[in-house]
Amino acid sequence: MDEQRVRGGDGPGRWRPHGPPWLRRWAGEEPGGRWPWRSTALLAVLVLVGSNFAAHAQDGERAGLDLFAHVLLLVACGLLLWRQRAPVAVVFGTAAATAVYLGAGYPYGPVFLTVAVACFAAVVAGRRRAAWTALGMLWAVHLLVAHWLYRWLPPSGDAPASFAQEIVVAGWAVAIVAVAELARIRREQWARERAERAQAAHRRADEERLRIARELHDVLAHSLSVINVQAGVGLALLDSDPEQARTALGAIKSASKEALGEVRQVLDSLRTPGAAPRAPAPGxxxxxxxxxxxxxxxxxxxxxxxxxxxxxxxxxxxxxxxxxxxxxxxxxxxxxxxxxxxxxxxxxxxxxxxxxxxxxxxxxxxxxxxxxxxxxxxxxxxxxxxxxxxxxxxxxxxxxxxxxxxxxx
The missing domain is CATH 3.30.565.10 (Histidine kinase-like ATPase, C-terminal domain)
Known part of the structure; x- marks a missing residue:
């Protein structure tokens, strides 16, 4: 169930959109299957600008941003274009790019947003285990770098991270998972509600079809039976008793007129749904x-x-x-x-x-x-x-x- 996807009717691998537009947009579900360019571009600007501010704030503590750092940031952001079509690959790719970024000693900052968005999209898409595993691997890499590998990695002279910082990182990871899980649960509720509304609409349509079929059957069966009997009487008495044949023809005319009126009333209800009937229902x-x-x-x-x-x-x-x-x-x-x-x-x-x-x-x-x-x-x-x-x-x-x-x- 964790890996189950809800597919739509537009072809294999097509995710069915559920929930409000903001949830579908940040999960990568653009209308019509378009690439999520706008949200990804906005996030890339935030990450690049925010990372430069973080580099100035952490000057002397972490390595400065160079060409390789900017490449890693762009790779992490660019992968998010595929977060709808390949959520597992994207969440592991962003986690790997972020791990390399941290291992190279670059400043902490908005780079974690790329992992957060990738995890959010993966969890919402039903790839929960992949999202948890990617976050766990990133945290493990951070622990290794911050408490053991820092001796051989830039910046030179770096000291081990405090455990208070690890608590902050753990809280950040838990917050990402919690928000993503809440979004997933709410999305599944929207999906169930939508399916229930569709089933209710189908039931109402089926009940209406049965009602109309019963009405037409009852009207036509009764009226045509009367017409059939009277037609037989008229044919039998046409030569021997013309007056009685005339009475039979009058009964046929009356029955057919009434049947036509009731059939017209039923058909009018089909042409104008919700309109009040022109005549009261018989009783x-x-x-x-x-x-x-x-x-x-x-x-x-x-x-x-x-x-x-x-x-x-x-x-x-x-x-x-x-x-x-x-x-x-x-x-x-x-x-x-x-x-x-x-x-x-x-x-x-x-x-x-x-x-x-x-x-x-x-x-x-x-x-x-x-x-x-x-x-x-x-x-x-x-x-x-x-x-x-x-x-x-x-x-x-x-x-x-x-x-x-x-x-x-």
Whole structure:
């Protein structure tokens, strides 16, 4: 896990940017994969200018800056251009350049910033062990130089470093690691939050697609079943009973007009996300219309109970369940009579739709998307659907939907 990298979708080795711009910039993650020229150039100026000031302040204590010192400083700074693409090589390279710089007796100063930035980028990129190892090696080199090799290294006449200075160096190293680890942890949190937001958006999109699919199925299945039955009646009676055929054609016109209106409403919600619907969603107050449409299809429906006032979501689900159940009776049952019973008790709404059968095909009660859609609607509200053949013949659909307190009366 320490060495794990989070890759993006733009090709191998591409780091996925997470976190605020300043964190991505100093970790080397420039937008579009560009080289981090600006941050590296700024750091190089700070290191070169700061090292010259440090050389004046430590004049007589450390060796003065010469061409080799400036080369080492430029190498340490230049390596940071690759801190995104090769964080391990960069952190060891900057540590090595800094170790040579210290071993040559040059003044302490901003050169340590190059190691700090390289370690920061490596830890943020997930290369924690490499960063720790490079810092440990640099500290070990400093201990050797400051307490043993100083006798043979410039400047001449140098004395061993005090242990107070070693505590400062150790504190500096710990501070670098701590800041880098905090940045890494925060970056991982940003990554998790971003992934969770993306998953939530996908779930919402999937749920919306399922909702639209259920709406279209329920609208079209019911209306087309009525139209199919009425078309058959019209064709059969066109010559023998023109008046009855005219009535069937009127029912077809009415059913198709209603279906077109509901389909248009669903499609409008796709074209203008977030816009309020032009018409209220159907509910159990339109149950008489369902009964009338079923009558046009030759199905007599008795309704027991009064439709209660429900929340919009529950009201729509109850209406669609009754609509789909009656559609299945028209399509799959030989019965011409059905019963709808509404019961409200203990914070629940019970819907029971019965027909006397017999089934006219293998899919008694509907074996396709209809029953699955009803179950999805009920499950979305925390309710249940039971559908199956009755012991005395026929078919029954029983839906139990919770009614929300304060919204159902």
């Amino acid at each position: 159990l107050d339109r149950l008489p219309e369902l009964v009338e449409q079923a009558a046009h299809a030759g199905l007599a429906v008795d309704v027991e109970g009064t439709p209660p006032r429900l929340s919009p979501g529950t009201d729509l689900a109850a209406f669609r369940i009754v609509q789909e159940a009656l559609t299945n009776v028209v399509r799959h049952s030989g019965s011409r009579h059905a019963r709808v019973r509404l019961e409200r008790a203990a914070g629940t709404l019970r819907l029971r739709i019965d027909d006397d059968g017999p089934a006219t095909g293998a899919d008694a009660g509907g074996g396709g998307n209809g029953l699955a859609g009803m179950r999805e609607r009920a499950a979305a509200l925390g309710g249940t659907i039971e559908a199956g053949a009755r012991p005395d013949g026929g078919f029954r659909v029983l839906a139990v939907l919770p009614s929300r307190a304060g919204e159902d009366q």
